[in-house]
Amino acid sequence: DAGVIQSPRHEVTEMGQEVTLRCKPISGHNSLFWYRQTMMRGLELLIYFNNNVPIDDSGMPEDRFSAKMPNASFSTLKIQPSEPRDSAVYFCASSFRDSKDTQYFGPGTRLTVL
Amino acid sequence: TQLLEQSPQFLSIQEGENLTVYCNSSSVFSSLQWYRQEPGEGPVLLVTVVTGGEVKKLKRLTFQFGDARKDSSLHITAAQTGDTGLYLCAGEQGGSEKLVFGKGTKLTVNP
Numbered sequence: 001d002a003g004v005i006q007s008p009r010h011e012v013t014e015m016g017q018e019v020t021l022r023c024k025p026i027s028g029h030n031s032l033f034w035y036r037q038t039m040m041r042g043l044e045l046l047i048y049f050n051n052n053v054p055i056d057d058s059g060m061p062e063d064r065f066s067a068k069m070p071n072a073s074f075s076t077l078k079i080q081p082s083e084p085r086d087s088a089v090y091f092c093a094s095s096f097r098d099s100k101d102t103q104y105f106g107p108g109t110r111l112t113v114l
Numbered sequence: 115t116q117l118l119e120q121s122p123q124f125l126s127i128q129e130g131e132n133l134t135v136y137c138n139s140s141s142v143f144s145s146l147q148w149y150r151q152e153p154g155e156g157p158v159l160l161v162t163v164v165t166g167g168e169v170k171k172l173k174r175l176t177f178q179f180g181d182a183r184k185d186s187s188l189h190i191t192a193a194q195t196g197d198t199g200l201y202l203c204a205g206e207q208g209g210s211e212k213l214v215f216g217k218g219t220k221l222t223v224n225p
Contacts, residue, residue, distance in 0.1 A: 004156070031211055042217035043157070043202065056212060091156050097211060105156025 004106035018080040025094030118216035135219040137203035
């Protein structure tokens with residue numbers, strides 16, 4: 001079975017450009033999570049969806065970040081405009097919500113903003 | 115302020131040694147999870163503990179949840195080079211699906 005799929009795996013862009021990260025969750029999962037990982041701050045939850053509806057976006061750093069989930073099999077995280085401090089590895093994870101759900105992580109997108 | 119503090123931050127040992135890493139908090143969690151992350155990959159769940167005082171074993175790995183459900187430990191017996199990786203603990207509070215992660219312990223097992 002395919003796991004969580006993320007694209008691109010690596011992205012290098014210049015400050016001010018728009019960046020779009022993509023995620024395909026595991027089929028049948030109804031919760032989707034976007035995380036950011038840096039050396040300084042570790043793994044931080046940015047936003048999560050349940051049944052395609054955003055439930056908690058309190059971790060989104062600022063208005064430059066936005067996330068959408070138009071259907072159960074696709075989600076995007078957009079940064080516009082990007083800044084060097086956005087450089088990090090961005091992970092998408094999915095789960096099937098029950099009392100002790102397991103989150104399955106994708107391989108991540110390594111973003112470098114020059 | 116980090117909700118979950120992991121220690122040590124870095125650990126380098128020889129193959130065959132035993133080790134323990136810790137995950138501490140002043141907050142109570144309904145469950146606590148341990149993940150292992152290898153370079154270039156996402157974290158992979160090792161275990162979930164939910165009951166205060168609970169001990170779970172996964173081959174050479176022993177996980178313990180504190181009685182007050184505020185802390186946890188991971189003990190590895192006779193470490194192998196394949197145990198090398200970043201070990202993350204993550205806590206869930208209440209009925210939320212949100213996980214709060216510690217910064218991790220980077221373990222290197224040398225041959």
